[in-house]
Amino acid sequence: EDQVTQSPEALRLQEGESSSLNCSYTVSGLRGLFWYRQDPGKGPEFLFTLYSAGEEKEKERLKATLTKKESFLHITAPKPEDSATYLCAVHVTGNTGKLIFGQGTTLQVKP
Amino acid sequence: GAGVSQSPSNKVTEKGKDVELRCDPISGHTALYWYRQRLGQGLEFLIYFQGNSAPDKSGLPSDRFSAERTGESVSTLTIQRTQQEDSAVYLCASSRDRDYGYTFGSGTRLTVV
Numbered sequence: 339e340d341q342v343t344q345s346p347e348a349l350r351l352q353e354g355e356s357s358s359l360n361c362s363y364t365v366s367g368l369r370g371l372f373w374y375r376q377d378p379g380k381g382p383e384f385l386f387t388l389y390s391a392g393e394e395k396e397k398e399r400l401k402a403t404l405t406k407k408e409s410f411l412h413i414t415a416p417k418p419e420d421s422a423t424y425l426c427a428v429h430v431t432g433n434t435g436k437l438i439f440g441q442g443t444t445l446q447v448k449p
Numbered sequence: 450g451a452g453v454s455q456s457p458s459n460k461v462t463e464k465g466k467d468v469e470l471r472c473d474p475i476s477g478h479t480a481l482y483w484y485r486q487r488l489g490q491g492l493e494f495l496i497y498f499q500g501n502s503a504p505d506k507s508g509l510p511s512d513r514f515s516a517e518r519t520g521e522s523v524s525t526l527t528i529q530r531t532q533q534e535d536s537a538v539y540l541c542a543s544s545r546d547r548d549y550g551y552t553f554g555s556g557t558r559l560t561v562v
Contacts, residue, residue, distance in 0.1 A: 383553070435497060
């Protein structure tokens with residue numbers, strides 16, 4: 339069964355304290371891995387898509403990496419405005435395009 | 450439009466009543482998805498539309514749930530005889546094609562009392 343697991347469930351950081359969020363996946367075939375950010379009361383906002391092991395993408399303080407079994411979202415010198423829930427999702431080969439989501443990591447950055 | 454629009458943003462309904470949730474996708478986006486997000490849980494896939502056909506309905510939890518889409522435009526998710534376990538945020542997303550990243554709407558928060 340295709341599965342996505344994110345860890346930790348919650349993470350508290352001080353402003354400027356860098357860290358990483360993990361997304362491990364077990365799928366029959368990976369077509370793509372997506373990262374989204376979700377603020378309270380809003381829909382998820384697209385951040386990155388990664389397609390193959392070794393691929394990396396960056397956006398401001400965020401960097402996403404991909405291996406054959408997991409993806410990391412690295413947050414460098416976070417600011418309070420980075421506080422949100424970060425969602426990982428996989429698009430499985432042969433699928434209709436539906437994404438299988440992990441439970442998310444809720445990040446809180448304190449000033 | 451500039452983004453995916455969902456209405457209403459909030460809906461409180463009595464158990465046993467029917468509800469309709471509406472989604473206006475981004476113009477030109479042929480793929481449209483409905484997801485459900487229960488409190489503290491991940492997103493659950495409900496249904497996928499390509500144009501006005503629905504090749505994947507595998508996520509609809511029961512026959513009380515149905516959805517339709519008019520052309521490559523508006524979609525409506527209908528829940529009949531609502532139950533308390535239907536309480537959740539219902540999210541709609543659209544994309545240019547199934548291989549592109551989605552744009553989500555802000556969701557409809559449904560509360561069944």
